[in-house]
Amino acid sequence: MNLELPELPFAKEALEPHMSANTLGIHHGKHHNAYVVKGNKLLADANISADSLEALVKETAKAGGALFNNVGQHYNHSFFWNSLSASGGGAPGGDIAAKIDEAFGSYDDFKSEFIAGGVGQFGSGWVWLVSDDGKLKIEKSANAETPLTAGMTPILVCDVWEHAYYLDFQNRRPDFLGSFLDNLVNWNFANKNLANA
Ligand SMILES: [Fe+2]
Known part of the structure; x- marks a missing residue:
């Protein structure tokens, strides 16, 4: 299984002034991307099969170390982007x-x-x-x-x-x-x- 950097689910400027395009450009384009690139390098040498990112996180957590750190950070960041919305904030509905x-x-x-x-x-x-x-x-x-x-x-x-x-x-x-x-x-x-x- 290969990690893939997801597109942000909003335009980079959409969360301003609360989260700047500059922050998102570095956070998503540099930090998150580095976890994906490093994670894929480590996965290429690891004998691990998983049919979902969640399963891969659980599998790599058993040994810990650099592989888990990069896979975990890919999962956490992907989850974080989805936890943000330009029309979000305030008390919930539903x-x-x-x-x-x-x-x-x-x-x-x-x-x-x-x-x-x-x-x-x-x-x-x-x-x-x-x-x-x-x-x-x-x-x-x-x-x-x-x-x-x-x-x-x-x-x-x-x-x-x-x-x-x-x-x-x-x-x-x-x-x-x-x-x-x-x-x-x-x-x-x-x-x-x-x-x-
Ligand atoms: Fe981060």
Whole structure:
């Protein structure tokens, strides 16, 4: 199986001023692309077969190391692009709204917990909304790790590596996370993932 850099599901300028075309050009075109190129080099020498990217992530996670790091980062970034929308942000509609109230008490409580999760991830990593045995919760993961390998179903993710926000927010990770939720989060994608959880 070969990794393929997906097209961004929006124009590079579409998320401005919340996420700049410059950030997306480097993040998608340089960082994500490097994971794809390196991952494919390592996969060429590995004897691994998988019929989906999710299966490949789980398979490469067993040994860890550089192969998993690149495959995991390809999965995480592909999931992140889909977690963003030019018409996103704000409180959700659809089935996810009631599930969030049930799990966190209210949308504002969810928002506080999601931001705290992203801020609390020391160093590089990710903050996720996941479904775990039918219940929504916040998970954080370091580097290329993903809750997929722990049997959870990812619903949404925000990248908290510095490369995701430094050009637009400098060191202000809490502001980046707040802006992600207020302006960019793609609840349609979340509802689709919830339906398949
Ligand atoms: Fe990233």
